[in-house]
Amino acid sequence: MIEFVVEGLSEVARYIIPSLLVGIPFYALAVKKVPVYEVFVVGAKDGFTIAVRIIPYLVAILVAVGMFRASGALDLLLEFLAPALNSIGFPAENLPLALMRPLSGSGSLGLLTDLVNTHGVDSLTAKIGATMYGSSETTFYVLAVYFGSVGIVRSRHAIPAGLFADAVGAISAVYLCKLLLI
């Protein structure tokens, strides 16, 4: 049953982008007589400026994250947090991924691949890891790109709220998998 839903959804997903690329101009042209080519070019022009505008913000955030990852600070943080998290039933194997997820997309994918290869796809550890990975985003990257694109430097409560949500997501992943997959 679930396999069917998963396959069905991925099947539908394959057609979404092509449908949008054709459907939106079709509606505009046929129903509203919008000069679609001309309008497209006007909109597309912003692509360059926005991409270039986020460079300084990306450099700032990704350099800091990269340094942090390379320094092994995460391992120290891990040792520090492990006892507390163990006591609430958070598995030590999944902790590196939980800490990496908000920092780096490629870093957390690497850790997930490692979990799957070491423990096997059928292990609870791998399933918790995959749930964690799939249920969260790279908070710092998204913040740099989204706020950077419009020049926002004062992020106010964005980081605390984002990290809180990440923590809730990671802890939920552990308990949901323990509850539903054992």
Add this chain to the structure above:
Amino acid sequence: MLNYIWFGMMAIAVAAGIYNGKIDDVTEAAINMAEVSVNIAIGLIGIMALWLGIMKIAEESGLIRIIAKGLRPITVRLFPDVPEDHPAIGSIVLNMSANMLGLGNAATPLGLKAMEELQELNEQKDTATNSMVMFLAINTSSVQLILPATVVALMGATASDIFITTILATLLSTIAAITAVKFLEKMKRFAPDAAPVSTTSEETDHD
């Protein structure tokens, strides 16, 4: 806030790098990531142009407005300071739909379009509005109906096992994000009233 986090990350990195004997790796990472950042941004140009072009067509044809109107009951609660038929709402809705369907490539340009439109309503251009923070928090907690392709590729047939757990976990983290934003935005330390920064001024941000 970001001032302290940014500096803290680098300071901790250098301290931990020395302690762990990895200071060369730290240096290399800094230089590498600076280059990677530019590559990421440049790589975005094409896909940004494509979706912004399509979005412009959707906007001119009135599609965005129709979508924004349809989801008004929800968006009015999440983004009370955005006028109900403002184009930002349409872009936000499209961005969230793209995220839900796992269309990461389309989601980013749509999200940046939404940010641009939210910025039009912002009176303090260097400071995030409540709606911007709400939008970002919902985005990073990523409501998803479809597993990321990378996870499916990694997990193979067992991917269907984690379908339900992923949806539920992402649902809980989104609820947490919305609650946290609504709660924190009222706190004094996160109030948007501090003096605007100039490029030369010392940092005056709250913690």
